[in-house]
Amino acid sequence: xxxxxxxxxxxxxxxxxxxxxxxxxxxxxxxxxxxxxxxxxxxxxxxxxxxxxxxxxxxxxxxxxxxxxxxxxxxxxxxxxxxxxxxxxxxxxxxxxxxxxxxxxxxxxxxxxxxxxxxxxxxxxxxxxxxxxxxxxxxxxxxxxxxxxxxxxxxxxxxxxxxxxxxxxxxxxxxxxxxxxxxxxxxxxxxxxxxxxxxxxxxxxxxxxxxxxxxxxxxxxxxxxxxxxxxxxxxxxxxxxxxxxxxxxxxxxxxxxxxxxx
Amino acid sequence: xxxxxxxxxxxxxxxxxxxxxxxxxxxxxxxxxxxxxxxxxxxxxxxxxxxxxxxxxxxxxxxxxxxxxxxxxxxxxxxxxxxxxxxxxxxxxxxxxxxxxxxxxxxxxxxxxxxxxxxxxxxxxxxxxxxxxxxxxxxxxxxxxxxxxxxxxxxxxxxxxxxxxxxxxxxxxxxxxxxxxxxxxxxxxxxxxxxxxxxxxxxxxxxxxxxxxxxxxxxxxxxxxxxxxxxxxxxxxxxxxxxxxxxxxxxxxxxxxxxxxxx
Numbered sequence: 001x002x003x004x005x006x007x008x009x010x011x012x013x014x015x016x017x018x019x020x021x022x023x024x025x026x027x028x029x030x031x032x033x034x035x036x037x038x039x040x041x042x043x044x045x046x047x048x049x050x051x052x053x054x055x056x057x058x059x060x061x062x063x064x065x066x067x068x069x070x071x072x073x074x075x076x077x078x079x080x081x082x083x084x085x086x087x088x089x090x091x092x093x094x095x096x097x098x099x100x101x102x103x104x105x106x107x108x109x110x111x112x113x114x115x116x117x118x119x120x121x122x123x124x125x126x127x128x129x130x131x132x133x134x135x136x137x138x139x140x141x142x143x144x145x146x147x148x149x150x151x152x153x154x155x156x157x158x159x160x161x162x163x164x165x166x167x168x169x170x171x172x173x174x175x176x177x178x179x180x181x182x183x184x185x186x187x188x189x190x191x192x193x194x195x196x197x198x199x200x201x202x203x204x205x206x207x208x209x210x211x212x213x214x215x216x217x218x219x220x221x222x223x224x225x226x227x228x229x230x231x232x233x234x235x236x237x238x239x240x241x242x243x244x245x246x247x248x249x250x251x252x253x254x255x256x257x258x259x260x261x262x
Numbered sequence: 263x264x265x266x267x268x269x270x271x272x273x274x275x276x277x278x279x280x281x282x283x284x285x286x287x288x289x290x291x292x293x294x295x296x297x298x299x300x301x302x303x304x305x306x307x308x309x310x311x312x313x314x315x316x317x318x319x320x321x322x323x324x325x326x327x328x329x330x331x332x333x334x335x336x337x338x339x340x341x342x343x344x345x346x347x348x349x350x351x352x353x354x355x356x357x358x359x360x361x362x363x364x365x366x367x368x369x370x371x372x373x374x375x376x377x378x379x380x381x382x383x384x385x386x387x388x389x390x391x392x393x394x395x396x397x398x399x400x401x402x403x404x405x406x407x408x409x410x411x412x413x414x415x416x417x418x419x420x421x422x423x424x425x426x427x428x429x430x431x432x433x434x435x436x437x438x439x440x441x442x443x444x445x446x447x448x449x450x451x452x453x454x455x456x457x458x459x460x461x462x463x464x465x466x467x468x469x470x471x472x473x474x475x476x477x478x479x480x481x482x483x484x485x486x487x488x489x490x491x492x493x494x495x496x497x498x499x500x501x502x503x504x505x506x507x508x509x510x511x512x513x514x515x516x517x518x519x520x521x522x523x524x525x
Contacts, residue, residue, distance in 0.1 A: 030436035034443060041447045048457045049305050051312055056304065179286035186290045190297050197297075197304040212297075 009104055010112065017115040031118050035125045042067055042192065043129075056196020062224050063194060065133045070192040070216040071126030073156045078119035080157075083111050084164050088171035088180055096257065107250055111165065139223040148227070152219035155235050159211050160188065162242035165250065172253030191215045207238065214238060266366045273370040291332050292382055299324060299390070313457045314485070322395040323454055323479055329383045330410070330475050331451050335368040335418045338425040338438050345428040345520070361422065361509065368418065397482050405491045406481040409473065412498045417474045419505040420445075426509070429516035450476030456485075470505075473498040 043064070050060040058066070087110060090096040099106045133139060167184055187210065195217040198206050206213040218235055221227045302320050306312070315323070341364070387394040397403055424441055428434040446452055448471035455466050455476050466472055473494065481491050 027436055030440065034436075034440050037440065037443050037447075041443065041452060044447075044458065044462075045453050048312075048453045049301060051305075053305065055301070174286075179283045179290060182290040183286060183293070186294045190294055193297065193301055197300045202300075206297075 006104060006108065009109070013112060014115060017117060028118065031121060035121050039067075039071070039125050039129070055194050057224075057226055058194040058196055059138070061133055061136055061138050062220065064129055065139060065223060066194060066216060066220040067192055068126040068130040068133065069153070069220045071122050071129075073153055073160065073191075073216055073219075074188075075119050075121075075123035075126075076153070076157045077160050078116050078122065080115065081111050081161050081164070082116040082119075083113035084161065084168050085181060085184065086110075086113070087165075087168040088178060091171045091257065100254075107165075111161070140225050141223065145222055148222045149219050152222055152235065155239055156215040156219060158239050159235075159242050160191075160215050162239070162246040163211055164188075165246040166242070166248075169246070169249035169253045172257045187212060188215075191217075195221075208241065211238060211242065266362065269363065269366045270370040273367040288332070288382060291328060292386070295324060295328050295386065296389070313454075315454065315457065318393045318395050319483055320454070321390050321393040322483065325383065325386050325390065325394065326479050326482060327451050327475050328386075329379055330413070330478065331446070332379055332382075333372060333414060334474070335372060335414065336421050337364045337368055337418075338421055338434075340364070341422070341425040342428040342434050342438075345426070360513065364422070365418070372414075395483065397484060399484060401488060402481055402484050402491075405488070405495065406478050409481055409491070409495050409498060410478040412495065412502060413474045413478055416470060416498060416502050416505065417445075417449075419502060419509060420470065423505055423508050423512060426512045426516060429512070429519055445471050445474070448472070449474040450479070454479075456480075470501040473501065 046060065046063050046067070049055070050063065052060070055063075090099065090110060096106075099109055102109060134141065164184060167187075168180060171180055190212045193212075195203075195213050198213055203213065214235060218227075218231055221231075299321050302324075303317055306317050306320070397406075424437070425434065427437065431437065448455075448466050448469055450466075450472075455463060455472065458466070466476075477494055477498070480486050481494075486494065
């Protein structure tokens with residue numbers, strides 16, 4: 001693989017995005033407003049559920065940490081991979097043909113096609129929440145913790161990407177599949193729920209089949225102090241699993257794909 | 263009337279064509295619900311009840327709310343598209359009223375979906391049958407049905423009035439997503455309004471969104487008296503009237519500014 005070429009493509013996409021984004025600045029204010037409302041609603045929702053009590057080992061404070069962590073992961077994911085959501089559009093319009101002809105990996109090109117600068121907002125808005133949790137002194141921050149936290153955020157983004165990519169690849173089979181967007185959206189709204197609600201078989205289901213339990217919970221648990229080293233092995237297994245799943249879905253899907261229009 | 267029946271037949275065909283897509287979207291509606299309920303059940307296990315809700319009433323609340331929200335009509339996308347691209351021209355030539363045209367299409371879609379929606383509601387209630395609260399008081403059921411029908415009309419009119427701002431605004435899709443965010447919260451789809459802090463409750467009960475989802479479910483659960491239910495239905499009707507008048511005014515003013523772009 002020619003790494004240099006990929007960097008060149010990435011650089012070009014980045015500069016294009018900046019140009020496109022700065023010409024539609026009117027959206028910026030609405031995006032800020034939307035982000036703030038979303039965050040406030042989420043906090044009110046959890047406040048209503050917790051009402052001064054605990055859910056398993058999670059206090060309301062821990063839940064705020066989970067909300068912030070989830071936002072960080074969403075920010076990175078949305079910044080890089082908004083393109084994944086438009087796979088159905090590529091298929092439906094037949095645009096996928098042009099992508100397949102390009103001299104870079106079509107998968108890479110589709111995933112990174114639209115960088116979303118506004119996604120950074122998601123992380124910025126979550127910062128005050130994160131700082132608030134830090135100020136309450138309920139979490140332990142050390143150098144090792146911080147490094148582990150960042151590692152698990154990275155793993156969370158990877159798992160989310162691989163899973164989303166597999167899901168969206170389904171559109172190679174079912175052509176008119178706008179609803180995949182909403183399934184995808186609804187699923188990833190659930191990553192902000194604390195892991196202690198899942199017990200028994202449901203726990204396995206939501207970590208190794210539909211990974212909503214592990215994406216944001218693991219990094220948050222690093223700071224909460226109830227973390228053990230087996231999670232590292234476990235999450236690496238999950239990354240491998242979802243990586244192969246996305247490969248299989250994409251390759252089999254392409255075999256199945258019969259160009260739409262044209 | 264014949265014209266409207268023709269419209270309904272057309273819409274029927276469109277709905278049938280997108281069936282596979284619709285099944286997927288129902289999956290999206292239904293799947294998160296058991297997980298949300300799991301969250302509430304775990305919270306209640308630690309603490310019993312909250313603001314008059316127990317496991318049974320909260321589960322019933324969310325199942326009914328989910329069904330209502332699946333039914334809430336929206337024609338925003340189509341209307342904005344028509345206004346922005348000049349597609350309104352063809353409507354002006356049609357022998358039906360604008361509101362009538364969209365209502366007719368929306369009504370057909372909803373009737374078609376209601377069968378499937380009902381099946382899903384039954385499946386969910388059986389799945390949670392140990393907890394699902396069944397209202398046996400006939401008066402409450404009738405009152406709930408009336409307020410529910412009115413709530414669809416109200417939600418539809420608000421959506422319609424806001425989507426017609428595309429006559430004047432360039433960026434109405436941004437406003438739309440913010441409206442949906444606010445509406446889902448203020449209508450109690452995310453969390454029952456009476457679990458919220460007092461001052462938020464006082465504000466939400468004065469807004470029209472209160473009647474879209476929260477109010478019918480409260481009647482179903484028997485959490486309001488007959489008198490309050492009737493009073494609420496009356497208020498709901500007044501909101502509908504107000505939004506209808508706004509629509510009328512908007513339409514009149516809008517047509518004056520409408521430039522028929524690309525037409």
